[in-house]
Amino acid sequence: MRKRNKMNSTLQQYLVTEKQQIENPTFVKWAGGKTQLLEQFSELYPQKFNRFFEIFLGSGAVFFNIKQKFSPSQSFLFDINEDLINTFKLVRDHVEELIPLLREHRDKDNNREYFNKQREQFNTMKSGLEKAAIFIYLNKTCFNGLYRVNSEGKFNVPFGKYKKPAILQETKLRMASKLLQNSELLVANFAEAMKRAKENDFVYMDPPYFPLTKTASFTSYQKDSFLEEEQRQLVKEFQQLDKRGCLLMLSNSDTQFIRELYEGYKIHTVKARRAINRIGTKRGKINEIVITNY
Numbered sequence: 001m002r003k004r005n006k007m008n009s010t011l012q013q014y015l016v017t018e019k020q021q022i023e024n025p026t027f028v029k030w031a032g033g034k035t036q037l038l039e040q041f042s043e044l045y046p047q048k049f050n051r052f053f054e055i056f057l058g059s060g061a062v063f064f065n066i067k068q069k070f071s072p073s074q075s076f077l078f079d080i081n082e083d084l085i086n087t088f089k090l091v092r093d094h095v096e097e098l099i100p101l102l103r104e105h106r107d108k109d110n111n112r113e114y115f116n117k118q119r120e121q122f123n124t125m126k127s128g129l130e131k132a133a134i135f136i137y138l139n140k141t142c143f144n145g146l147y148r149v150n151s152e153g154k155f156n157v158p159f160g161k162y163k164k165p166a167i168l169q170e171t172k173l174r175m176a177s178k179l180l181q182n183s184e185l186l187v188a189n190f191a192e193a194m195k196r197a198k199e200n201d202f203v204y205m206d207p208p209y210f211p212l213t214k215t216a217s218f219t220s221y222q223k224d225s226f227l228e229e230e231q232r233q234l235v236k237e238f239q240q241l242d243k244r245g246c247l248l249m250l251s252n253s254d255t256q257f258i259r260e261l262y263e264g265y266k267i268h269t270v271k272a273r274r275a276i277n278r279i280g281t282k283r284g285k286i287n288e289i290v291i292t293n294y
C-alpha cells in the first residue's frame with residue numbers, strides 16, 4: 001500500500017512538471033526573464049489585438065504565454081542576440097534533430113573541462129544545429145545562465161557548478177517548437193524591429209533594465225550597453241508606435257528616470273523576485289513597472 005502511495009506521488013510530481021513545462025515552455029534561462037510575472041501580466045494584456053510583436057525576446061516567456069492565451073494570427077519576435085535567435089529558429093524548424101544532440105551533452109559528465117571545451121568550440125562555430133545545441137547546453141550549465149561576450153564577441157561566462165542541470169527538456173522543446181510555428185524570428189535592433197508594427201498590433205517591450213544603482217550592471221547581455229541614451233531613444237520609438245495606433249506594453253525597473261520618461265502613460269507596479277546583491281546570491285521582492293498606452 002505504502003509502495004503504491006509512493007508511486008502515485010512520484011507520478012503526480014511528474015505530471016505537475018509536465019503541465020508546467022507545457023504552460024511555460026521557456027527552454028533557456030535568461031537574465032530578467034518574465035516567467036515569474038506572467039500571472040500579474042495577464043491582468044495587463046490588452047483584451048483584443050491583431051498581430052503580436054516582441055522586441056527584446058530573451059527567453060520568450062511572454063510570447064509563449066500570449067500565444068497560448070490569444071493565438072494571434074502572426075507573431076514577430078526580435079532580439080539583437082544572433083545566437084539566441086538562431087537557436088529559436090532551429091527549435092521552431094528542427095526540434096527532432098536538436099533533441100539527440102542535446103541528449104549527447106546531457107549524457108556526458110558535466111564538469112568544467114567538458115564545459116570549457118564546448119565553450120571554445122561554440123566561439124569558433126558558424127550557426128547551425130550543433131551550435132544551437134551547445135548554446136542551450138552552455139545556457140543550462142554556465143554561471144546563472146548568463147549570456148555575456150567579451151570585446152571580441154566571444155562568449156565568456158564561466159562554468160556554473162550545477163549538480164543536475166536540465167540540459168535536455170524534451171517536453172518544453174517540443175511545445176516551444178509547436179508554439180513557434182507561424183512566427184517570424186529576426187535579429188534586429190529595437191528601432192529596426194518596431195518599423196513593421198501597424199495599427200492594432202500588440203507590441204511588448206522588455207529592454208535591458210535601467211540600473212537601480214550606479215554599480216548594478218543589469219545590462220551586460222551584449223557588448224553594446226543599454227543605458228540612458230538607449231532608454232531615451234526607446235521612449236521616442238514608443239511614442240511613434242503610440243501615434244500609429246499600436247497597443248503597447250513595456251517593462252522596466254522602477255526608477256524616477258524611467259517614470260519621468262513615460263509620464264502621461266499608464267504606469268502599473270508589479271512585484272518580482274530578483275537578485276538584490278551584485279553576486280546574485282541574495283534574493284528579495286522588488287517593485288518593477290509596466291507601462292501601457294491602453
Ligand SMILES: C[S@@+](CC[C@H](N)C(=O)[O-])C[C@H]1O[C@@H](n2cnc3c(N)ncnc32)[C@H](O)[C@@H]1O
Nearest residue numbers: 030032033034056058059061080189190206208
Ligand atoms: C530583459 S531581456 C528580455 C527578457 C525576456 N522578456 C524574457 O522573459 O526572458 C532584454 C533582451 O534585450 C536584448 N537586447 C539588448 N539590447 C538590444 C537592442 N538594442 N535591441 C534589441 N534587443 C536588445 C538582449 O539580448 C536581451 O535578450
